[in-house]
Amino acid sequence: MSTQSPNSGSSPRRTPLYDRHVALGARVIDFGGWAMPVQYESILEEHKAVRTAVGLFDVSHMGEVEFVGPGALSAVEHLVTNDVRKLVDGQARYTVVCFEDGGIVDDCIVYREHAERFVIVVNAANIDKDVAWFRKHVEGKKDVVFRNLSDEIALIAVQGPLAVSLLQRLCPDTDLRQIKSFHFQKVVALDLPIWAARTGYTGEDGFELFVQADGAARLWDALLTVGRDLGVKPIGLGARDTLRLEACLSLYGNDIDATTHPFEANLGWVVKLDHDFIGRSALENIKTAGNTRKLAAFSMEGRGTARHGYTIYDAETGGSPIGTVTSGSLGPTVGKNIGLGYVPLALAEVGTRFFVDCRGKRIAAVVVKPPFYRRPAI
Numbered sequence: 001m002s003t004q005s006p007n008s009g010s011s012p013r014r015t016p017l018y019d020r021h022v023a024l025g026a027r028v029i030d031f032g033g034w035a036m037p038v039q040y041e042s043i044l045e046e047h048k049a050v051r052t053a054v055g056l057f058d059v060s061h062m063g064e065v066e067f068v069g070p071g072a073l074s075a076v077e078h079l080v081t082n083d084v085r086k087l088v089d090g091q092a093r094y095t096v097v098c099f100e101d102g103g104i105v106d107d108c109i110v111y112r113e114h115a116e117r118f119v120i121v122v123n124a125a126n127i128d129k130d131v132a133w134f135r136k137h138v139e140g141k142k143d144v145v146f147r148n149l150s151d152e153i154a155l156i157a158v159q160g161p162l163a164v165s166l167l168q169r170l171c172p173d174t175d176l177r178q179i180k181s182f183h184f185q186k187v188v189a190l191d192l193p194i195w196a197a198r199t200g201y202t203g204e205d206g207f208e209l210f211v212q213a214d215g216a217a218r219l220w221d222a223l224l225t226v227g228r229d230l231g232v233k234p235i236g237l238g239a240r241d242t243l244r245l246e247a248c249l250s251l252y253g254n255d256i257d258a259t260t261h262p263f264e265a266n267l268g269w270v271v272k273l274d275h276d277f278i279g280r281s282a283l284e285n286i287k288t289a290g291n292t293r294k295l296a297a298f299s300m301e302g303r304g305t306a307r308h309g310y311t312i313y314d315a316e317t318g319g320s321p322i323g324t325v326t327s328g329s330l331g332p333t334v335g336k337n338i339g340l341g342y343v344p345l346a347l348a349e350v351g352t353r354f355f356v357d358c359r360g361k362r363i364a365a366v367v368v369k370p371p372f373y374r375r376p377a378i
Helices: 018-023 043-052 072-079 124-138 163-170 213-226 237-246 280-289
Strands: 027-031 034-039 055-058 063-068 091-098 104-114 117-122 145-148 153-159 184-189 192-197 206-212 293-300 311-314 321-331 336-344 353-358 361-368
Touching: 018 027, 018 034, 018 213, 034 237, 043 055, 043 237, 055 213, 063 072, 063 124, 072 117, 072 124, 104 124, 117 124, 124 145, 153 163, 153 213, 163 206, 163 213, 192 213, 206 213, 237 321, 237 336, 293 321, 293 353, 321 353, 336 353
Parallel strands: none
Antiparallel strands: 027 034, 055 153, 063 117, 063 145, 091 104, 104 117, 153 206, 184 192, 192 206, 293 336, 293 361, 311 321, 311 353, 321 336, 353 361
């Protein structure tokens, strides 16, 4: 998910569910060029609902692009760092897209419908940039057709330990338990054709539902209605951020961007150097040379909340700035103030202490092993 705004100075765009958010009393903000709900009630209560029951998110601001034709696989393979050659029909894979120098264009998920159709979900604020980047690199290829579907598709995330139970009520003809993590299946709910993908951005089990934009409001209403006894709540961006941070899931524009590369961002696992992709040569050199810094997870030891942009100081020298906080907040489930930030490799070891400048006060923090939160095994 991204925080960068692609259309500064213009009115924010609205998702197909905008009127629903207003009717539910949400506080709506301009987020990356979109009018999005930051919270409906309390961020803490919404966070708790996802961890203990089930929450509903409007993520229709995300972008969807498709690659169709005999050359679809080779086109996607050239664009992303992860290996999509081994995907089977109905499988998805998290990956990043890189510039030639190894910097990150975006992080995204690739979905394979079949051998000649792939869909990539990209971050909302990066849609225009990504579409231009993809088009540049597929232009002239006669065996693949590239199309931006972002305005046609709405995306609703159902997340939490009761997510399967909730969605099952609308899809009685499909055993959703059989859909594995990072797999998806075509289902029907309310006579609407839907892709139910077992993916998400919260650290919890759940699904992301791809539905035609004109059917989104009906699906949203039904999910809130049939899940009332399960404790379902609509969830805003505030809780979405605390949930993803506890799970140490990267936020584009904060934790990763064009100035960061996958290895220092703890995303080396999505880089497969055995296939040709944009940025491969640079990433090979970076891997050989080794990291000079690393995105470290830390918890605050003193009273203070780390925020994006705060300076990190060396505890040994007592005054030298060594890095910057990329994300930080209270972790409601873990009960601590937590954060992420780039620091020199030698200071990224678990147990290392440093200071975070929180509004002029240097507060002690300690590097911990990520993630901060891992959902209990089923």
